[in-house]
Amino acid sequence: MSTDVQPTDADAPDERAARALAMQASPEFAELRRTIRRFIFPMTVAFLAWYLLYVLLSAYARDFMASKVVGNINVALVFGVLQFVSTFLIAWLYSRYASQRFDPLAEQIKAELDAEAAPAATTTTTTTTPAPTASETKAAKDAETTKPAASGEAAE
Amino acid sequence: MTVDTILAAEASGTSSGARTLTIVLFLVFVAATLGITIWASRQTRTATDFYAGGRSFSGFQNGLAIGGDYMSAASFLGIAGIIALNGYDGFLYSIGFLVAWLVALLLVAEPLRNSGRFTMADVLSFRMRQRPVRTAASLSTIVVSIFYLLAQMVGAGALVALLLGIKAGETFLGMTADTAKIVTIVLVGALMIVYVTVGGMKGTTWVQIVKAALLMTGAALMTLLVLWKFNFNISTMLGEAAEASGKGQAFLEPGLRYGVETAGDATKTLISKLDLISLGLALVLGTAGLPHILIRFYTVPTARAARTSVNWAITLIGIFYLMTLALGFGAAALVGGKAIAAQDAAGNTAAPQLAEELGKEYAGNGGGAVLLAVIAAVAFATILAVVAGLTLASSSSLAHDFYANVIKRGQVDERKEVNVAKISAFVIGAISIVLAIFAQQLNVAFLVALAFAVAASANLPAILLSLFWKRFNTTGATAGIYGGLIAAVGLVFFSPVVSGKGVSPTTGKSLSLFPADVDFHWFPLDNPGLVSIPIGFACAIIGTYLSKESDKDKWAELEVRSLTGSGAV
Numbered sequence: 001m002s003t004d005v006q007p008t009d010a011d012a013p014d015e016r017a018a019r020a021l022a023m024q025a026s027p028e029f030a031e032l033r034r035t036i037r038r039f040i041f042p043m044t045v046a047f048l049a050w051y052l053l054y055v056l057l058s059a060y061a062r063d064f065m066a067s068k069v070v071g072n073i074n075v076a077l078v079f080g081v082l083q084f085v086s087t088f089l090i091a092w093l094y095s096r097y098a099s100q101r102f103d104p105l106a107e108q109i110k111a112e113l114d115a116e117a118a119p120a121a122t123t124t125t126t127t128t129t130p131a132p133t134a135s136e137t138k139a140a141k142d143a144e145t146t147k148p149a150a151s152g153e154a155a156e
Numbered sequence: 157m158t159v160d161t162i163l164a165a166e167a168s169g170t171s172s173g174a175r176t177l178t179i180v181l182f183l184v185f186v187a188a189t190l191g192i193t194i195w196a197s198r199q200t201r202t203a204t205d206f207y208a209g210g211r212s213f214s215g216f217q218n219g220l221a222i223g224g225d226y227m228s229a230a231s232f233l234g235i236a237g238i239i240a241l242n243g244y245d246g247f248l249y250s251i252g253f254l255v256a257w258l259v260a261l262l263l264v265a266e267p268l269r270n271s272g273r274f275t276m277a278d279v280l281s282f283r284m285r286q287r288p289v290r291t292a293a294s295l296s297t298i299v300v301s302i303f304y305l306l307a308q309m310v311g312a313g314a315l316v317a318l319l320l321g322i323k324a325g326e327t328f329l330g331m332t333a334d335t336a337k338i339v340t341i342v343l344v345g346a347l348m349i350v351y352v353t354v355g356g357m358k359g360t361t362w363v364q365i366v367k368a369a370l371l372m373t374g375a376a377l378m379t380l381l382v383l384w385k386f387n388f389n390i391s392t393m394l395g396e397a398a399e400a401s402g403k404g405q406a407f408l409e410p411g412l413r414y415g416v417e418t419a420g421d422a423t424k425t426l427i428s429k430l431d432l433i434s435l436g437l438a439l440v441l442g443t444a445g446l447p448h449i450l451i452r453f454y455t456v457p458t459a460r461a462a463r464t465s466v467n468w469a470i471t472l473i474g475i476f477y478l479m480t481l482a483l484g485f486g487a488a489a490l491v492g493g494k495a496i497a498a499q500d501a502a503g504n505t506a507a508p509q510l511a512e513e514l515g516k517e518y519a520g521n522g523g524g525a526v527l528l529a530v531i532a533a534v535a536f537a538t539i540l541a542v543v544a545g546l547t548l549a550s551s552s553s554l555a556h557d558f559y560a561n562v563i564k565r566g567q568v569d570e571r572k573e574v575n576v577a578k579i580s581a582f583v584i585g586a587i588s589i590v591l592a593i594f595a596q597q598l599n600v601a602f603l604v605a606l607a608f609a610v611a612a613s614a615n616l617p618a619i620l621l622s623l624f625w626k627r628f629n630t631t632g633a634t635a636g637i638y639g640g641l642i643a644a645v646g647l648v649f650f651s652p653v654v655s656g657k658g659v660s661p662t663t664g665k666s667l668s669l670f671p672a673d674v675d676f677h678w679f680p681l682d683n684p685g686l687v688s689i690p691i692g693f694a695c696a697i698i699g700t701y702l703s704k705e706s707d708k709d710k711w712a713e714l715e716v717r718s719l720t721g722s723g724a725v
Contacts, residue, residue, distance in 0.1 A: 062409065084478060
């Protein structure tokens with residue numbers, strides 16, 4: 001591997017970019033994006049709100065935070081420990097969601113992309129595209145009309 | 157060692173036996189880690205080995221290493237110290253430091269792993285013009301890492317003064333306390349340079365794994381001993397801590413240190429409360445912008461392994477921060493705030509002092525010496541592992557981002573680039589040593605909070621917008637990084653931290669970085685996050701709209717790669 005392959009070089013002749021553009025426009029990728037965002041965005045808002053509530057109560061609701069729950073254990077301590085509990089819980093929920101709902105979709109799309117990339121890496125002339133899905137074929141056609149793909153870009 | 161020093165040391169509660177044992181344990185750790193480092197250097201051939209440990213670590217190993225990279229002197233010494241001296245408020249740090257991992261888990265770890273190679277800037281510059289973005293990202297990486305490095309080295313200095321038990325006017329091996337602190341800082345600096353230059357990411361990762369195991373064991377042992385002392389009744393422990401503090405129930409409630417209410421001074425009260433919120437924001441948003449944490453995600457083969465690493469890290473770090481409660485309140489109850497403040501005004505030595513006290517409680521003076529030595533060695537291990545991670549992150553960025561991609565425009569031999577990274581490690585190490593010598597009286601948790609504020613203001617907006625906002629572009633990224641960086645560092649410079657806090661009523665020393673008679677502060681908050689984080693986001697967004705640049709192809713490539721891992725290295 002060279003020092004910096006620069007897969008990001010703006011002027012690289014770009015089959016990969018064409019594939020990516022096609023994939024990005026496809027319904028299955030939209031589904032993948034929706035699947036992950038549906039979880040991570042609301043959950044981020046939720047845990048940040050829950051944390052900020054704790055910080056604000058620490059600053060402005062001193063009497064409430066000072067009230068005793070049992071013995072010398074007060075609301076402030078319980079609230080703090082609940083932040084730990086919620087963090088563990090969200091991490092577990094996310095991992096479960098991601099492995100059940102997100103990973104299979106991501107794997108499938110990755111396999112499609114890699115299968116498309118493989119022939120391009122070995123041959124420089126052909127335009128063989130192995131068995132793309134229906135949705136993808138349409139997207140790929142759209143992409144090709146806007147940006148003809150140059151060949152010969154090896155996959156990493 | 158002269159008879160006088162031994163007597164003096166014993167009088168101060170530190171036997172020469174403890175000193176010798178600490179030094180022996182410390183040398184054992186150093187020898188073991190140097191062995192690992194040399195082994196790692198033989199496995200390090202390519203740039204991927206040096207920067208990313210060959211991406212060969214498992215999720216569990218990396219989870220441990222993340223724990224070792226993250227649970228710093230600030231966590232172990234700083235938080236325990238703040239709880240011991242100010243009670244409940246120290247717990248705010250523990251909570252912020254932990255919850256912050258959800259940002260990393262949900263939004264950053266996996267897409268970053270998929271789309272970058274060695275540094276944070278790899279992701280930021282993916283669809284941007286390389287040179288301006290990498291220059292900015294490299295600068296902010298170095299600033300964050302140096303703030304963080306200072307905290308660790310100051311912690312090391314404070315620790316050694318306690319361990320060697322050197323009081324004013326005495327000497328140890330011909331060194332005064334101040335000289336011994338400086339020698340320690342230099343020693344820590346030298347070791348971290350060796351770990352990084354010789355062992356690269358592989359060596360650094362293993363040092364962090366060993367440290368995580370030691371730290372968790374040490375903290376668990378102390379927690380157990382503390383709880384045992386109170387018959388596992390947490391309420392009793394809290395009650396005794398509150399009583400010993402002389403502050404009563406207020407010691408168990410928020411407000412002794414942050415968000416302090418000053419009767420009859422509404423402005424001062426408001427500022428103090430805003431400072432608390434500012435700190436809270438910086439802590440929770442900073443983690444996912446810390447370069448030395450971000451580069452750890454490159455050491456595993458896949459995004460899924462990155463997710464597993466974060467889950468393990470959250471488990472370890474969560475358990476550890478729960479234990480800081482027992483360490484801090486235990487130190488308050490068993491050692492007492494007065495004894496802790498007398499040793500170190502910022503409280504950084506509370507945990508080792510607690511270790512000594514616990515050892516004495518259970519096994520007499522000899523036991524005290526042994527446990528102090530063990531915990532002190534653990535603390536040194538903690539510091540060394542973290543500083544190595546920080547040095548690696550900053551030197552990687554200097555070499556890979558600035559040297560290879562900005563100066564050489566990507567046309568550089570791999571071997572040469574790694575050599576530049578090693579030279580950078582030397583330079584950064586030397587700079588931190590010098591700066592740390594001047595920052596010695598600051599609380600280490602506080603210094604780390606500043607690093608978090610800079611990370612949250614300069615790095616996080618650019619990372620998130622880069623991964624999730626189609627329109628984002630070069631102008632936005634550079635404006636966000638520079639805007640957040642200048643805002644955070646500038647506001648700290650004009651804050652009471654640097655000047656204008658007056659003198660401490662107990663020690664008579666200036667509470668700010670500058671002498672007490674210098675005062676040029678106009679920004680009222682200690683932590684800049686509340687203002688600088690929104691500035692970082694605003695600059696990134698406004699900057700984006702000021703430029704027409706928008707690369708649809710690159711955005712497609714980044715989005716597809718970051719979500720699926722196709723094309724990821």
